[in-house]
Amino acid sequence: xxxxxxxxLQITLPLGATGRKFxxxxxxxxxxxxxxxxxxxxxxxKIFYIELKDPEDPTADPGRSVDFLERLKSGKIDTDLKTxxxxxxxxxxxxxxxxxxxxxxxxxxxxxxxEAELLARTDALKRQIPLTGxxxxxxxxxxxAGCAVMNxxxxxxxxxxxxxxxxxxxxx
Numbered sequence: 263x264x265x266x267x268x269x270x271l272q273i274t275l276p277l278g279a280t281g282r283k284f285x286x287x288x289x290x291x292x293x294x295x296x297x298x299x300x301x302x303x304x305x306x307x308k309i310f311y312i313e314l315k316d317p318e319d320p321t322a323d324p325g326r327s328v329d330f331l332e333r334l335k336s337g338k339i340d341t342d343l344k345t346x347x348x349x350x351x352x353x354x355x356x357x358x359x360x361x362x363x364x365x366x367x368x369x370x371x372x373x374x375x376x377e378a379e380l381l382a383r384t385d386a387l388k389r390q391i392p393l394t395g396x397x398x399x400x401x402x403x404x405x406x407a408g409c410a411v412m413n414x415x416x417x418x419x420x421x422x423x424x425x426x427x428x429x430x431x432x433x434x
Contacts, residue, residue, distance in 0.1 A: 266301050268314045270321070270430050271371060273301070276423045280304050284311075284350060296349040297342070299366075303424075308407065309364045311350055313343060316371045320430055331372055335379060337386055343368055344390040351405055363407035366391070367417075369426060375413045383411040 264275040266283065275281050284290065285298040301312040315334075317327035333339050347366045354360040368387065370380075387409050395401040410420075418425050 266303070266312075267429065268300050269316055270319045270428055271314055271316055271369070271426055272429050272432075273303075273312070273424060273426050275303060278306065279424070290353055292353065296353060297346045298353070299346050299350045302350070302354070304362070307362060309360075309362050311347060311364060311366045313346055313366070313368045314371070315339075315369070318371045318373065331374070334370060334372075334383065337383075340383075340386050340390050343387055347391060347406070347409075355405070360405070364405070365407050366409035367421075368409070368411045369414070369417050370411060371414050371428075373413060373415065377416070380411050380413060380416060384409065387411060 263277070264279065264281055266273045266275065266281045268283075273281070281301055281303040283300065284302045285300050286293075290296065290298060299311040299313045301310075301314075303310040303312060315330065316322065317330045319327075330339075351360055351364065366387070368383075370383075391406055391409065393406055393408065412420065414426055414428075
């Protein structure tokens with residue numbers, strides 16, 4: 263069983279999946295000019311790029327968490343999320359590793375986010391990346407298969423084989 267951790271959140275990968283931390287200098291050595299998603303998880307038939315945002319981290323400053331959620335809901339972090347995906351994809355493509363359908367998953371650990379707000383953020387991200395080419399036509403060579411913005415509840419409901427848990431709440 264492979265575990266990927268970012269601060270107080272931990273993802274348990276299913277058997278057969280491989281994952282790596284990607285947003286560190288030691289991973290891609292271009293942090294001075296490229297943004298990166300937190301993790302890249304590879305399966306036999308697809309790849310997940312995963313970005314975690316944890317405003318409910320127990321060690322987080324409450325004021326910063328409120329500010330983050332306001333920026334999220336207003337769309338002000340959409341550009342940052344888009345850039346993390348694009349730069350990660352470009353890096354992996356140039357390394358010859360973007361050879362399967364790639365899904366971009368953004369986990370926002372905010373239980374206060376409604377299904378409607380998560381869907382709105384997902385739709386906005388789809389437009390920013392964009393999933394389709396000019397005039398809504400398919401790309402000749404797709405660079406993203408799909409994307410979703412989820413909170414812990416929706417993640418664990420839709421990705422039950424790859425659960426996320428809060429480390430500080432784990433039972434002994």
